[in-house]
Amino acid sequence: MIEVLRAGALTTVQDQGRPGWAHLGVPRSGALDPAALRLANRLVGNDKHAAGLEITMTGCALRFTRAVAVALTGAPADVLVEWSPPVHPPTRAATPHTVGPAAPRDATRRPGDVGRALSLPAGAVLRVGPARAGVRTWLAVSGGITVEPVLGSRSTDTLSGLGPPPLRDGDRLPLGTPDGPPPPVDVAVTRPVPDALRLSVRPGPRQDWFTPEALDLLCRDAYTVSPDSNRVGARLAGAALPRAVAGELPSEGLVLGAVQVPPSGQPLVFLADHPTTGGYPVIGVVDDVTALAQARPGTTVTFHGPQR
CATH class of the missing domain: 2.40.100.10 (Cyclophilin-like)
Known part of the structure; x- marks a missing residue:
């Protein structure tokens, strides 16, 4: 699962949309930059149609309950991964007078980059900062987000209300089973945001x-x-x-x-x-x-x- 700690201004589930339903009054919807989401999915080994997140302007914070690979594309933003090493059970010292838990250790933090795949351990928190340029960043997670599809798509349609609602603090999103290891790509070249x-x-x-x-x-x-x-x-x-x-x-x-x-x-x-x-x-x-x-x-x- 993904646990939403901070949803941000507007974070929605998106995939490649639901084409073919205009005769019923349903637009395609989907990621506003479909190629950016496809690239993020490729970086983590997902099928190109897998659902990810479209993050708008202010970033978000997410906790992952299992080990995952993630990748961000689109607008440049500061990325930070945080996790705490597992706490070991109490150990007995050489003398019987000092028994207790191991000394606590601070959470580990490391920066990430838009355009690179990141490996996150179970329990890690991914913090995506505000967009430094542009508006939207797309996030793919290995296995994809597996909310219930509507008319063949998991995309949020903000006009009609089809698909899952925009994310709120405290939401939980299910993840699918990864298709396999991500491709051996060091870095993806992303387009600069023009003025x-x-x-x-x-x-x-x-x-x-x-x-x-x-x-x-x-x-x-x-x-x-x-x-x-x-x-x-x-x-x-x-x-x-x-x-x-x-x-x-x-x-x-x-x-x-x-x-x-x-x-x-x-x-x-x-x-x-x-x-x-x-x-x-x-x-x-x-x-x-x-x-x-x-x-x-x-x-x-x-x-x-x-x-x-």
């Missing part, structure tokens, strides 16, 4: 609901990530995108990366926990939203069309 993002966007299904200049404006001006962003979507602040058609649409399908524009004119890029339908027009679709997983509030975002 600014440049995203490729293609015209969306409702481009005609905007003025001819709107898509050019989206690709010309810089936007910043709003503090209101979450796993559902990245809200952006910047130039308002002018509409050519007033009124609202009947709800229609949405996909990962859809750039929806509410009446404020400020674009919203949908992420893993996005709704599957919506009534605001979609001006474009971002090809790859992975970089937004590490975009802190205030991060600069620019868009470019596929022809540029």
Whole structure:
């Protein structure tokens, strides 16, 4: 088991998501950076679909009731492993007048690194500090986290409530049986967190609901990530995108990366926990939203069309 000593701001169970259920109103969900979680699983010898933890901003603290291998990927953070050596039973000294337990020994501490597999003894505590850059760190544990799957996935969907709820202090998470020893990898090269993002966007299904200049404006001006962003979507602040058609649409399908524009004119890029339908027009679709997983509030975002 994993015992949650400190859950942090938002720590959720995630795997590669539950694709194929959009017709029932269920989004894919899953890790916001699926490749980062796959890498962490590879470092500890798990199948790529094994569930791990997505840790947001403030870190967490976990105790493991058995010996495990763990690996962290994603946002850089300070990592500390703590454990206490086993206490030996009382021993009798040479004279009968001094009998008692062995002298207590302090807990052992050693640092760890994001991007390296770590071996933890039973009873060890893993402390993950706040992200030094970016937003999210992914944790894999040998054997994977084996909470009950829902529609084929163990992922927490923060919009619909499917899957396990976000972690709370005192929670206990079951672990599966390790598949085998981790691969002999010394270190994994992780991508640095950029200070600014440049995203490729293609015209969306409702481009005609905007003025001819709107898509050019989206690709010309810089936007910043709003503090209101979450796993559902990245809200952006910047130039308002002018509409050519007033009124609202009947709800229609949405996909990962859809750039929806509410009446404020400020674009919203949908992420893993996005709704599957919506009534605001979609001006474009971002090809790859992975970089937004590490975009802190205030991060600069620019868009470019596929022809540029």
